[in-house]
Every structure is written in structure tokens, then in C-alpha cells.
Amino acid sequence: MPDTKATTKTETGTENDSAPSPNLAEQVESADPACHETEWMVLHESIESYEKLTLVLKLAAPVLAIVYILTPMSTIWLFCLLLLLWLQEAIWRTGQGRLESRIRQIEQALSQESDRTPIYHLYSDWQNNRGDSFELVSEYLAHARRPTVAYPYVVVIALAILAWIF
Numbered sequence: 001m002p003d004t005k006a007t008t009k010t011e012t013g014t015e016n017d018s019a020p021s022p023n024l025a026e027q028v029e030s031a032d033p034a035c036h037e038t039e040w041m042v043l044h045e046s047i048e049s050y051e052k053l054t055l056v057l058k059l060a061a062p063v064l065a066i067v068y069i070l071t072p073m074s075t076i077w078l079f080c081l082l083l084l085l086w087l088q089e090a091i092w093r094t095g096q097g098r099l100e101s102r103i104r105q106i107e108q109a110l111s112q113e114s115d116r117t118p119i120y121h122l123y124s125d126w127q128n129n130r131g132d133s134f135e136l137v138s139e140y141l142a143h144a145r146r147p148t149v150a151y152p153y154v155v156v157i158a159l160a161i162l163a164w165i166f
Helices: 024-029 033-070 075-111 122-130 133-144 153-165
Strands: 005-009 015-020
Touching (some): 033 153, 075 122
Antiparallel strands (some): 005 015
């Protein structure tokens, strides 16, 4: 793909890159598979970073349970904090799911060499898939019900209930 930036010399003799050339839109529309591959790699790295963040939340839940056992922490506070962690993970998983949806589109485009699917529409796709507030909350709750998201929150909440009862 040809270079899309023009270089100019300044008074000091250094080179500056100017804005992309006007035909950049045409170049993106006819992007080769290498552009799709680059976007796929960036999205994959983002998905993996979401995964690391959710693991931190999962580790925070048992830590909270230990703090609850070792200190005079209120059971209500523990429940509130656990619910906050759980819902935050559901929100992150929802974002991760949207990235996964886009990455599947890219993979489909890569598998069809003649496909001229526009690339670099992550944010517009994200917004188009968001839906209204009810749909967004429904999507969050759907992710919260997944066993991989619900663990360890349900277990820690059950242990806290048992500790509270006894």
C-alpha cells in the first residue's frame, strides 16, 4: 500500500508528516487482508486485556471474603462490594463480547478474499449494536448469568450468607 502521508521540510531542516492524502478513504475501502490482520491483532490484544481485568476482579472477591472473616466488616457491605465487582465484570464482558463480534466479522472478511467489508468501523459497530437502555441492561445481566462470570461471586455470597446465619 502506498504511503498516505506527505513529508515536508521545515525551516529547521527537520521533516514533518502532513495530514493523510485525500484518497485515504478509497485506500481503506479497498484494503488488503494485511489491514484486516492488523485490526484483528489489535482487537485480540484488547480482548486479552479485558480477560486480565476480569481475573483481577475474580481475585478481589475471595480477598473480600477473607477481609470479611478477619475483620468486623458488615455483611451488607460485603454483599454490596461483591455485587459491584460482579456487575463490573458483566460490563467488561459485554465490551469484550462486542470486540469478539467485530473480530468474527474480520475473520469472515479474511476468509473471503473478494469481500470488500469496510474495516476500522469498531466504534460505529459498537454504537449500532448497543441498543436502548433496557437492551443494554439485559445484555449486562445475560453476561452476569454466565457461569464463568458468576464464579466466584455466587460462591462467596453463599459463604457470606452461611457465616451470617451461623
